[in-house]
Amino acid sequence: MTCLARRMFELLEPICLVTFFADECNEELAALGHRTYWDGYFASRAAPLGRVPAEVVHAAFYSFADGEAARHIPSAWETIPPEASVAARERGSAASVRRILGAELAGSPGLVRAADLTTKAATSAPTEGRMMYAGMRTLPVPGDPVARLWHSATMLREHRCDGHIAALVGERIGGTEAHILSALEMGIHPPESFGRVHHLPKARLAAVMDGLRERGLVDPEGWFTDAGRKTKQHIEALTDELAGPPYDALSRAEVDELVTELEPITAALVAAGIPAPGRD
Secondary structure (H helix, E strand, C coil): CHHHHHHHHHHHHHHHHHHHHCHHHHHHHHHHCCCCHHHHHHHHHHHHHCCCCHHHHHHHHCCCCCCCHHHCCCHHHCCCCHHHHHHHHHHHHHHHHHHHHHHHHHCCHHHHHHHHHHHHHHCCCCCCCCHHHHHHHCCCCCCCHHHHHHHHHHHHHHHHHHHHHHHHHHCCCCHHHHHHHHHHHCCCCCHHHCCCCCCCCHHHHHHHHHHHHHCCCECCCCCECHHHHHHHHHHHHHHHHHCCHHHHHCCHHHHHHHHHHHHHHHHHHHHCCCCCCCCC
16 A cells, blocks of 8 residues: 555646646736735645634644745735635646646546546545645535546645655654755755755754754764664655555555556656656
C-alpha cells in the first residue's frame, strides 16, 4: 500500500499542480478581484474550512512562516465570498487541464473512468485528524469529468498533506524546518536559498539552522548528517503509509485500471511543463 500511495502521488500531483503552474486559475481569481497571487491562493485553498481566523489557516497549512496567513486572511474574504474563490479555483484549474490535454484526451472514455475511480478513492477515506481533507469533502463533487478529476485529485492531495503534517509533527519538524530538509534532499545549498524560505528574515533562518544543528540533523556546513537524512526518509515513508487508506476502496483490478488511464494524462501535463513530483 505504501508503494501504491507513492505511485498515485506521482500520477495525481501534476493534475493538482495546474492550479499553481498554469495561468487559468490565477486569471479566474484575479478576475474576482484578488489583488495578488497569494491573496487568491490563501482565499481559495482555505475556503473549504469556512470563515476561520488566520490562526486556524496557519495551523492547517503548516508550512508557512508566522504571520504569512494573516497577511491574506480574513482580508481576502472581505469583499469576495469564500465560495466564489473556491468556484474560481475549480473553474480555472479544470480549464487548464482541458487546454493542456486537448479535446481528444480530455473527452476520452479513459479520462471519465479515471475521474470516476479517483473520486471513489477520494470520497472513501476517514476524515478524523484530516482538517484540510475534511474541508474538501464538504464541497460538492463536480459533474464534469475533467473538473471531477481535478477536484478528486486535489482531495487526495489534501489528504496526503494532512498526513505529511502529522509525520512532521511526530518528528518535531516545523514548517520552515521541513522546507530546509526538502531543500537539502534536492541538493540545494545553502538550504536557506530555497525559494520557499529565502525571503524570510535572516535571523529567523539562522535560528532554524542552529536548531537543526543542535539536534544533529545538519552539520556545521549546513549539509545533511546521517541522522538528518534518516529523519527525512522516515517522514517520507510515513507520509506514504498514511496516504494509503483512500485506495483501500479500490480493488486490485480498479487500481491497475486507474494507473493505466492516468498515465497518458499525467504524461501530457508533465510534457506541457507541469512539474512532476519529487518529495513532499
